[in-house]
Amino acid sequence: MNSRTEHAPIIQMKNIEKHFGAVIALAGVSIDVYPGECHCLLGDNGAGKSTFIKTMSGVHKPTKGEIVFDGTPMNFDAPRDAMEAGIATVHQHLAMIPLMSVSRNFFMGNEPVKKRFGIPFLDKDKADTVTMQEMRKMGINLRGPDQAVGTLSGGERQTVAISRAVYFGAKVLILDEPTSALGVRQTSNVLATIDKVRKQGVAVVFITHNVRHALAVGDRFTVLNRGQTLGTAQRGQITPDELQDMMAGGQELATLDDALGGTV
Amino acid sequence: MSDATQTPPPPADERIKDISPLRQALIRPELGGMVGTVAVFTFFLLFAFDSGMFNAQGVMNWSVVSAQFMIIAVGACLLMIAGEFDLSVGSMIGFAGMAIAIFSVTLGWPTWMAIIVTFIMCCSIGALNGFIVIRTGLPSFIVTLAFLFILRGFTIYFPQKLERKTIIGGIADAAEGDWLAPIFGGKIGQGLFQWLGDMGVIDVFERGTRQGQPVVDGIPMLIVWAIGLVIFGHLLLTRTRFGNWIFAAGGDAEAARNSGVPVNRVKVLMFMFTAFCATVFATCQVMEFGSAGADRGLLKEFEAIIAVVIGGALLTGGYGSVIGAALGALIFGVVQQGLFFAGVESSLFRVFLGVILLGAVILNTYIRRMITGER
Ligand SMILES: Nc1ncnc2c1ncn2[C@@H]1O[C@H](COP(=O)(O)OP(=O)(O)O)[C@@H](O)[C@H]1O
Numbered sequence: 044m045n046s047r048t049e050h051a052p053i054i055q056m057k058n059i060e061k062h063f064g065a066v067i068a069l070a071g072v073s074i075d076v077y078p079g080e081c082h083c084l085l086g087d088n089g090a091g092k093s094t095f096i097k098t099m100s101g102v103h104k105p106t107k108g109e110i111v112f113d114g115t116p117m118n119f120d121a122p123r124d125a126m127e128a129g130i131a132t133v134h135q136h137l138a139m140i141p142l143m144s145v146s147r148n149f150f151m152g153n154e155p156v157k158k159r160f161g162i163p164f165l166d167k168d169k170a171d172t173v174t175m176q177e178m179r180k181m182g183i184n185l186r187g188p189d190q191a192v193g194t195l196s197g198g199e200r201q202t203v204a205i206s207r208a209v210y211f212g213a214k215v216l217i218l219d220e221p222t223s224a225l226g227v228r229q230t231s232n233v234l235a236t237i238d239k240v241r242k243q244g245v246a247v248v249f250i251t252h253n254v255r256h257a258l259a260v261g262d263r264f265t266v267l268n269r270g271q272t273l274g275t276a277q278r279g280q281i282t283p284d285e286l287q288d289m290m291a292g293g294q295e296l297a298t299l300d301d302a303l304g305g306t307v
Numbered sequence: 308m309s310d311a312t313q314t315p316p317p318p319a320d321e322r323i324k325d326i327s328p329l330r331q332a333l334i335r336p337e338l339g340g341m342v343g344t345v346a347v348f349t350f351f352l353l354f355a356f357d358s359g360m361f362n363a364q365g366v367m368n369w370s371v372v373s374a375q376f377m378i379i380a381v382g383a384c385l386l387m388i389a390g391e392f393d394l395s396v397g398s399m400i401g402f403a404g405m406a407i408a409i410f411s412v413t414l415g416w417p418t419w420m421a422i423i424v425t426f427i428m429c430c431s432i433g434a435l436n437g438f439i440v441i442r443t444g445l446p447s448f449i450v451t452l453a454f455l456f457i458l459r460g461f462t463i464y465f466p467q468k469l470e471r472k473t474i475i476g477g478i479a480d481a482a483e484g485d486w487l488a489p490i491f492g493g494k495i496g497q498g499l500f501q502w503l504g505d506m507g508v509i510d511v512f513e514r515g516t517r518q519g520q521p522v523v524d525g526i527p528m529l530i531v532w533a534i535g536l537v538i539f540g541h542l543l544l545t546r547t548r549f550g551n552w553i554f555a556a557g558g559d560a561e562a563a564r565n566s567g568v569p570v571n572r573v574k575v576l577m578f579m580f581t582a583f584c585a586t587v588f589a590t591c592q593v594m595e596f597g598s599a600g601a602d603r604g605l606l607k608e609f610e611a612i613i614a615v616v617i618g619g620a621l622l623t624g625g626y627g628s629v630i631g632a633a634l635g636a637l638i639f640g641v642v643q644q645g646l647f648f649a650g651v652e653s654s655l656f657r658v659f660l661g662v663i664l665l666g667a668v669i670l671n672t673y674i675r676r677m678i679t680g681e682r
């Protein structure tokens with residue numbers, strides 16, 4: 044466990060502030076995300092979780108603060124920049140296109156091509172083979188690569204999106220509430236996928252407001268509350284009850300301060 | 308909960324449900340078009356075989372009409388799959404034809420220049436449609452409805468202003484000896500058809516100035532364009548990465564953007580391609596008739612959309628097939644001309660159109676449910 048904390052963070056968010064007009068969505072949030080770890084972001088609705096990861100993935104520019112990626116300060120102008128740097132985001136509802144096949148979805152935006160008569164045609168064989176193979180790795184047996192994503196369960200769709208991001212070389216994988224709309228079994232599938240991805244050395248940022256989901260796979264836990272954070276706790280330094288109380292808001296702040304053991 | 312009542316899943320995968328080959332065959336956008344084509348041909352072969360519909364002239368007759376529908380259906384199909392509509396197609400046909408007439412007859416430009424300038428102008432208007440839709444976020448239905456009126460208005464205004472009439476003729480004379488005009492107005496395969504006539508496979512004229520010539524003396528370039536555009540559209544959609552972007556842009560623009568698909572570029576290009584197809588239609592028509600009229604292309608936008616829907620495309624975008632749209636156009640042409648051959652009151656064609664449109668939309672909704680598993 045301790046050896047983990049020694050290696051360098053892949054991404055450091057330093058005192059990130061984000062204002063939307065008069066609304067202060069983020070009032071100075073800092074976290075360090077490490078490769079091979081799952082960093083859980085918890086917090087109630089409206090706490091600023093989505094806004095925070097959007098500054099990380101290039102959707103929003105932070106009003107103040109610094110993003111350091113792999114040791115160099117970064118200034119993402121567009122999601123494309125973050126993607127090219129290796130930061131992939133899986134949005135809850137906007138990841139997959141139900142009417143398109145799994146293989147077409149998997150390679151959407153990164154389609155493999157093969158030249159024939161000098162014309163770059165879609166390399167469907169490659170797309171299909173890779174898709175089947177990557178899906179099998181994640182424990183999803185497809186009827187065929189042409190199966191429409193619409194026929195997959197919500198959990199399977201998340202898994203396709205996650206394995207796609209990993210296949211295309213994501214170093215940081217951001218998952219915005221991937222389990223919030225899922226049933227028990229589908230949730231456990233997604234959590235198992237997160238575990239597999241983390242073991243491949245990818246840094247995972249996992250947003251949830253379910254403490255049990257967070258504790259099942261998390262290595263570090265950061266709770267956001269009204270755009271602020273009380274700091275980050277490591278696995279084993281915090282009990283489920285403490286985490287739950289922290290989520291619930293202000294009342295228990297005094298006890299939490301102790302629980303976090305000075306990392307605040 | 309429901310999990311408890313399930314039997315333990317087999318080690319392979321419980322998620323794989325056997326899907327019957329029939330059901331799998333049903334989940335194809337072309338299905339409606341294929342069934343419809345077979346049904347329509349069966350019907351007319353049974354009830355109108357002796358009407359002349361299936362001799363060389365008859366076949367050429369409905370082939371030309373179907374080819375016209377196909378040319379605009381290909382554009383409308385790709386655009387609809389990309390998630391947008393173009394209601395200005397019909398007006399664009401009138402506008403493009405009139406532009407060629409004014410450039411070549413009124414202004415006296417060489418025909419090739421008139422055609423090329425018209426293509427550039429019309430594709431730019433298509434791009435403008437696309438830019439407005441993308442920049443404003445308005446539904447393309449409204450934006451292109453505006454252009455339906457704007458373009459039709461200009462198509463009536465300019466010839467009246469310049470020539471004091473709404474039909475401009477003399478295009479064929481102006482195009483005499485032009486190198487580009489035959490690409491739209493010419494015919495191919497004359498030698499073959501003469502040979503077929505000589506062999507007695509197809510009828511030849513018995514008397515008159517064309518005595519000895521076959522009644523069908525070649526394949527009009529219109530049909531060549533139609534086939535070419537269908538093949539191009541089909542390959543583009545199913546075999547290229549751009550085709551994947553078309554599906555993605557129409558399926559869910561936001562998800563596509565998140566995956567790095569240049570959605571705006573795809574949509575603008577599809578608006579331009581639709582305008583291109585309308586201009587091809589107009590150029591072929593103007594070269595064939597030798598004149599341009601201010602009322603050409605009326606209602607063509609709806610006919611194109613109906614052909615595309617019969618071909619299995621979803622009005623909501625993200626799903627469809629160029630082959631299906633081509634079959635939709637074929638059904639369209641065969642029925643329209645077939646009713647004529649069979650001596651049926653032509654107003655009944657509209658009744659047929661409405662009924663088949665409704666049927667196709669209902670079938671498509673059902674197929675969509677099967678694909679996405681929604682109820
Ligand atoms: N684009 C925006 N413009 C204005 N206010 C916003 C915008 N995005 C988020 N907010 C506000 O910021 C706060 C945090 O929202 P969000 O990050 O979505 O919370 P969470 O994901 O934790 O539920 C909310 O009060 C929300 O209304």
Ligand SMILES: [Mg+2]
Pocket residue numbers: 092093094
């Ligand atoms: Mg959120």
